[in-house]
Every structure is written in structure tokens, then in C-alpha cells.
Amino acid sequence: MQAPRLRIGIVTGQGGASTGLSIADALEAVGHHVQRVEEYREITEFELIVIDAPDVASIATELSAFSRRGQMFLHTSLVHDITVMDPLETSGAIVMSAHPIGQDRWVASAVDELGETIVGLLVGEMGGTIIDVPDARRAQLAAALTYAGFMATLQRDAMYFLDELLGDIAISSDIVDAAAHDFQPLPELSAITAQYDAIDHPGRQRLFRDLARRQAEISRAQDIELWAIQKEDR
Numbered sequence: 001m002q003a004p005r006l007r008i009g010i011v012t013g014q015g016g017a018s019t020g021l022s023i024a025d026a027l028e029a030v031g032h033h034v035q036r037v038e039e040y041r042e043i044t045e046f047e048l049i050v051i052d053a054p055d056v057a058s059i060a061t062e063l064s065a066f067s068r069r070g071q072m073f074l075h076t077s078l079v080h081d082i083t084v085m086d087p088l089e090t091s092g093a094i095v096m097s098a099h100p101i102g103q104d105r106w107v108a109s110a111v112d113e114l115g116e117t118i119v120g121l122l123v124g125e126m127g128g129t130i131i132d133v134p135d136a137r138r139a140q141l142a143a144a145l146t147y148a149g150f151m152a153t154l155q156r157d158a159m160y161f162l163d164e165l166l167g168d169i170a171i172s173s174d175i176v177d178a179a180a181h182d183f184q185p186l187p188e189l190s191a192i193t194a195q196y197d198a199i200d201h202p203g204r205q206r207l208f209r210d211l212a213r214r215q216a217e218i219s220r221a222q223d224i225e226l227w228a229i230q231k232e233d234r
Helices: 023-029 040-045 056-063 082-089 113-125 135-166 169-181 189-198 202-219 222-232
Strands: 007-011 033-036 048-051 072-075 094-100 105-110 129-131
Touching: 007 023, 007 040, 023 033, 023 048, 040 056, 048 056, 056 072, 056 082, 072 082, 072 113, 082 094, 094 113, 105 113, 105 135, 113 129, 135 169, 135 202, 189 202, 189 222, 202 222
Parallel strands: 007 033, 007 048, 048 072, 072 094, 105 129
Antiparallel strands: 094 105
């Protein structure tokens, strides 16, 4: 039996949506009745309100003036834990959070078993599964995801760097794609130093040094790590 379809209001706030995918579209696709909330007093018309915005704290406080006991609220910000919903929870609302971290993985939390059950059902309906991450580590997870996202910037810049020398964007792209999938051991210190000196773009030279230092830390190449530290101090 299909779970009851909900009337869902989406609040996006001043900063726009905080999720990479449209949670509104995902909920609508499984049969819920989804509508954007234009004015906060309109939330009385909905059973579930999704706060899909970065400024969760201020929105939760403002919405608490219109919330009712038993009404459901869910925020989608990864960097905020569930306590940001306290103004709503103390008024008797059911509060939850859920944020996608991949095609079908979500980080979610709630303050009680009822909330955990509801958010689990919602995520399951959208084809996802929940990964257990303590609220205290959500900000670290957000940083790790952003850290991973830097890979696209690095790969694109490396491709352009190669293209400047090879004059063939397709070959440059193939080289970068191959390098991204195979571990590249660090060259000897003398080679690293010569390569660093050959880079005439300040931003790339700085990043080359920083990446060399991080890989040296991981692989315990102390001579290269020390060289990178000395370069930072200049």
C-alpha cells in the first residue's frame, strides 16, 4: 500500500535552494503535492514544510510563529544539525533534516523515533538510503564534499595547462582523465624543484607546491614536505 500523499510546501529563502538536486521535483515525482511557499503564513495549508535554504536558523524562527502541533518540518542544509529547528520543535512540530550526498545517499536526522521513521520513508520514496553521520560531524562532512568537488577545478585547470603546451585539448583531456584514475608517485626532490621553477603561472605554482606537500605528507616523503614548507615561508 502506498503511503499517504502529502501537501508539501517548499521554503527556499533568500539564498535559494541548498541542495544540489531539486528536492521539490523528487517529492513531486513520487506523487506528493508540492508547492512553493510565497509567504510564511501560508504554511498552515501544508502537512510538511521543507526548508531548502542555507539560512535555516532565521527561517525556522520565523516559521514557528505559524506552525502547529504535529506539523512536519524538514531542512536540507548539511552544515546545520537538527537543533537549528528548536523553535519549531518546542512548538510541537515534528522536525527532521535530510541532505543528498550522492545519487542515492542521504544524511538525515530527527529528534525522535517518529521523525526518524518519517524521514526514512521520505528518503526511501525518493530512491535513497540514509547514511548514519553524527550531527557533530556534519560540518566536517560538508568540508569533505567541497574538498572532493575541488577535483573538477583541478582537472580542468590541468587540462588547460597541458593544452597550452601540447596544443591539443583532446589529448590533454585524455592525459588528465588517465592521471585521475591512477596513483602518481612523487618524483625525486630535484625533479619536483625543477618542475616548480618551470611553472610561470603564480596560482598554478602555489597549488603545485601545496599538492606536493600534501602528497608528501601522505607518502611520508619528508624531504619534499620540508621543501614545500620552506617555500611557503618565503
